[in-house]
Amino acid sequence: MSSPVSTITTTIHRRHVPPCSNISTFPTLNPNLNYTTRRPFSILSSTRLVDFKPCCSKKPELPELLDSENGNVVLEEEDDIDIGWLPAFPHVLVASMSNFLFGFHIGVMNGPIISIARELGFEGNSILEGLVVSIFIAGAFLGSSGAGYLVDRLGFKRTLQVDTIPLILGAVLCAQAHSLDQLLLGRFFVGLGIGANAVLVPIYISEVAPTKYRGSLGSLCSIGICTGIIASLSLGIFSESDPHWWRTMLYIASVTGFVLAFGMQFAVESPRWLCKAGKLNDAKQIISNLWGPSKVEKSIEEFQSVLKNDGGDLDSRWSELLEEPHSRVALIGGTLFVLQQFAGINAVLYFSSLTFKEAGITNGALASLCVGLTNFAGAFGALYLVDRQGRQKLIIGSYVGMAISMFLVVYAISFPIDEELRNNLSILGTILYILTYACGAGPVTGVIIPELSSSRTRGKIMSFSFSVHWEVRLQLLRKPKEIYDLERKKTHLMIEFCALEMEKDKKSKLRFVEVQKELCDVRDKLEPLMIKYKKEKEKQEEALVVLQEADVARTANVKLGVVQGVGPAMHENMMLMQTLGPVTRPTLRSCDQKGLIMLAKRLQERVVGQDEAVNVVADAMLRSRAVFGRANKPAGLLFFVGPSGVGKTEIARALSEQLFADEKFMIKINMCLYTEEESVPCYVGQLTETMLDDGCSVDFTHTVLIMTSNIGENHLLRALSENTSMEDARLEVMEEVRRHFKQDLLNRFDAIVVFNPLSYDLLRKVARLALKDIAIRLAGKGVTLQVMEAALHVIVPESYDLVYGAEPIKIWLENNLVTRLSNMLITNEIVENSTVYVDADSNGKDLSYRVVREGGNKSDKMVSDLKNAAKKLKIKGDWSWG
Structure with missing residues (x-):
């Protein structure tokens, strides 16, 4: 009996081993041969040999070993260990660090964008937040467009090192940014480097990796991106406690860029590019080291054959992409990247946190980490599948x-099923979507294009394909985040609405009503945002056209030697720079018509109880803007008479805000100062002479002049306190005005308006307006203010003063309510995303304050005009905003 055989023999290709009588040792390996080990196909039992008849015994490549005792033919077993990829792996790993930086920079901006916006002063402006993202994509578009040109001249190794310069510089600029401009410049530089590397790395891997492992090693690009995103999300946890942590993360990115540049110094050059450059000896040495000596001659012969067919020129032209077969490959590459974007993977990744939240996983970081790990698992699976299953x-x-x-996700949200089952199906569909994308559509797209492209146009085709990728992505991300969210939610609700419309059961009908209401709410929120977005977009496009036209005109003038004269436009621009106020002629335009017609209504929203004065002012502005007023006269010349605090000055402020979007464009002159004994003589009349007639000395033809006086106020106050006829009091006031002022002066006014004193009920409205202003200021801190009706019964009586009108209410609110809220903000009793309830205390003589957290505004919302935030103020009772 022979002893049990326990060794596993190994197949050695291309070498015939003669029969031997003893198999106790392995044959000697030839270092010049290519060794491959595969899965065993013969079984050696511990008691006996299982007989196999060799089906290819005549081939010398399959050596036969005879068992000396039984005479059985033993076919050698093959093991599953395959290390042919190992020589190229370090070079591929270094190059894929650029993909790690790609994912890392995505995570750095998506995570702490709120902290960045707050620190750099664009918090709440979604247009600027979107610009931070889009400027990166614009840089990537330019980088990918120029990558092919650089690699044709410098080679892959040097080009990848050069591309680390904008990566490092951009990361450092972003880390040290103290303004939005510096941040945008840094993001643009980072985009340049990322765009170029996204093109070059897949090509480099495909030309360095052995043919058998090209797909698997190419999948390292997707793994690198996933690893970068996971790393940034993991590091981003510290940004919750440190608002400046994002700077540290960007410094880490710059260090990684240095590591990439240093690592590429030891990486090999592409042997294909070396052949194109005529460096055959270097190419042979690299092929021998990476693919084995037996592959050298065949590979060099193949490269030279391709170069000969392509024309041997080192550089290619963009016009060649219009010729066959390059145009077909470019079309395939662009189409694959367009499908990749329109498949909605970015939207699924973005809304995955919402799906997890509805299923009960409220931790956003945990949900993002789960999605990142799923994406990584899919990319790791592609590493195994891409070379075994085919592209x-x-x-x-x-x-x-x-x-x-x-389909699983749509079914879960569209059909009336159990809530737990709906949540589970949503999560399952989301994870499966990300997993299947990461296994195929993600990594294979970057692998297949270099393989289909010829050596000559490979760089240009990849540049074109990635340029299409970045352009489509830029177009998809141009809308602000709030609009994007609402549009996605609207689509979600529309699908559910259509599905529930056909259902008849009671539960579905109730849900149908809820969806219908939610859909209306979404439309109401979306409509003003879309109007605002379109207006801002039109303004940006109009400004761009004006700049372009100005540049063209200036270039033409410079070339033709035209000396520009000083005209009205230059005067207006200079005055605008010096005064920060509008100086152009106010004429009626089509976009202003609705605003002028609604001017009286808008002024009445701010000025309480003075409808006559409001209508007079609105009519004067309508005549002026229509260029239908009197020539050589001010746009409006008004005389307001009434007690203090009834809105005489307030209506001037409101008019300035409506016309010029800011109160600071109103000029107020207190004429009492000129009547004092210590005032300089002759000041009165120096600037105002004849301006009420022809406007000779100073042009006031585009000015609204409002003069105010409290003469005769005692008649109005007496009528209000004694409850007598207000009309008789107004006549007495006009008689006193005529006695005090000369008739020549009074004849020059367009209207003399007597302001009514404010009653107790009107002062309650004034208090509400003052509270609205406080709510605006609190909204900037991310806090909602809700004032109960009972609180007004405390505020108005405490601050009521018949003589001084509305001013005491504002002073009382500043000294009491605002001071108390400020103290609560300083002591962190009030934090962001909280609601402050103001009510009367138990005895009804003082105010009480209650704070509810996680129920207010968020300071990162798109409220570029903070006055919209006043809608968050609610007064419970017979009056409310919201």
Whole structure:
């Protein structure tokens, strides 16, 4: 009996081993041969040998070993360990660090964007927040467009090192940014480097990796991006406690850029590019080291054959992409990247946190980490599948899997099923969608394009494909975050609405009513945002056109030697720079018509109880803006008479705000100062001479002049206190005005308006307006103010003064309510995203304050005009805003 055989023999290709009588040792390995080990196909039992008849015994490549005792033919076993990828792996790993930086920079901006916006002063402005993202994509578009040009001249190794310069510089600029401009410049530089590397790394991997492992090693690009995102999300946890942590993360990104540049110094150059450059010896040495000596001659022969067919020129032209077969490959590459974006993977990744939240996972960081790990697992699976299943099968299977998973999500949100089952199906569909995308559509797209491209135009085709990728992504991300969220929610509700419309059961009908109400709410929120977004977009486009036209005109003048004269436009621009106020002629335009017609109503919202004065002012402005007023006369010349604190000055402020969007464009002159004994003589009349007639000395033709006086106020106050006829009091006031002022002066006024004193009920409205102003200021801190009706019964009586009108109310609120709220903010009793309830105390003589957290505004909302935030103020009772 022979002893049990316990060794596993190894197949050695291309070498015939003669029969031997003893198999106790392995044959000697030839270092010049290519060794491959595969899965065993013969079994050696501990008691006996299982007989196999060799089906290819005549081939010398399969050596036969004879068992000396039984004479059985033993086919050698093959093991599953395959290390042919190992020589190229370090070089591929270093290059894929650029993909790590890509994912890391995405996570750095998406996580602490609120902290960045708050520190750099654009918090709440979603247009600027979107610009921070889009400027990165614009840089990536330019970087990907120029990558092919650089690599044709410098090679992959040097080009990847050069591309680390904008990566490092951009990261440092962002980390040290103290203004939005500096941040945008840094983001643009980072985009340049990322865009170029996104093109070059897949090509570099495909040309360095052995053919058998090209797909698997190419999947390291997706793994690098996933790892970068996970790393940034993990590091971003510290930003919750340190608002400046984002700067540290960007410094980490710059250090990683240095590591990439240093690592590429030891990486090999692409052997294909070396052949194109005529460096055959270097190419042979690299092929021998990475692919094995047996592959050298065949590979060099293949490269030279391709170069000969392509023309041997080192550089290619963009026009060649219009010729066959390059145009077909470019079309395939662009189409794959367009499908990748329109498949909605970015939207699924973005809304995955909402899906997890509805299922009970409220921790946003945990949900993002779960999505990141799923994406990483899919990319790691592609590492194994891409070379075993083939590119075509994998990419088709990926899109089929994405379609099935999306059907699960749609089914879960559209049909009346159990809530727990709905949540589970939503999460399952989301995870399956991300997993199938990461297994195929994500990594295979970057692998298949270099393989289909010829060596000559490979860089240009990849540049074109990635340029399409960045352009589509830029167009998809142009809308502000709030509009994007609402549009996605609207689509979600529309799908559910259509599905529930056909259902007849009671539960579905109740849900149908809820969805209908939610859909109306979303439309109401979306409509003003879309109007605002379109207006801002039109303004930006109009400004860009004006700048372009100005540049063209200036260039033409410079070339033709035209000396520009000083005209009205230059005067207006200079005055605008010096005074920060509008100096152009106010004429009626189509976009202003609705505002002028609604001017009286808008003024009445701010000025309480003075409808006559409001209508007079609105009519004067309507005549002026229509260029239908009297020539050589001011746009409006008004005389307001009435007690203090009834709105005489307030109506001037409101008019300035409506016309010029700011109260600071109103000039107020207190004429009492000129009547004092210590005032300089002859000041009265120096600037005002004849301005009421022809406007000779000073042009006041585009000015609204409002003069105010409290003459005769005693008649009005007596009528209010004694409850007598207000009309008789107004006549007495006009008689006193005529006695005090000369008739020549009074004849020059367009109207003399007598302001009514404010009653107790009107002062309650004034108190509400003052509270609205306080709510605006609190909204800037992310806090909602809610004032109960009972609080007004404390505020108005405490501050009521018949003689001084509205002013005592504002002073009382500043000294009491605002001071108390300020103290609560300083002591952190009030924090962001909280609501302050103001009510009367138990005895009804003082105010009480109650704070509810996690129920107010968020300071990162898009409220570029903070006055919209006043809608958050609610007064419970017979009056409310909201």
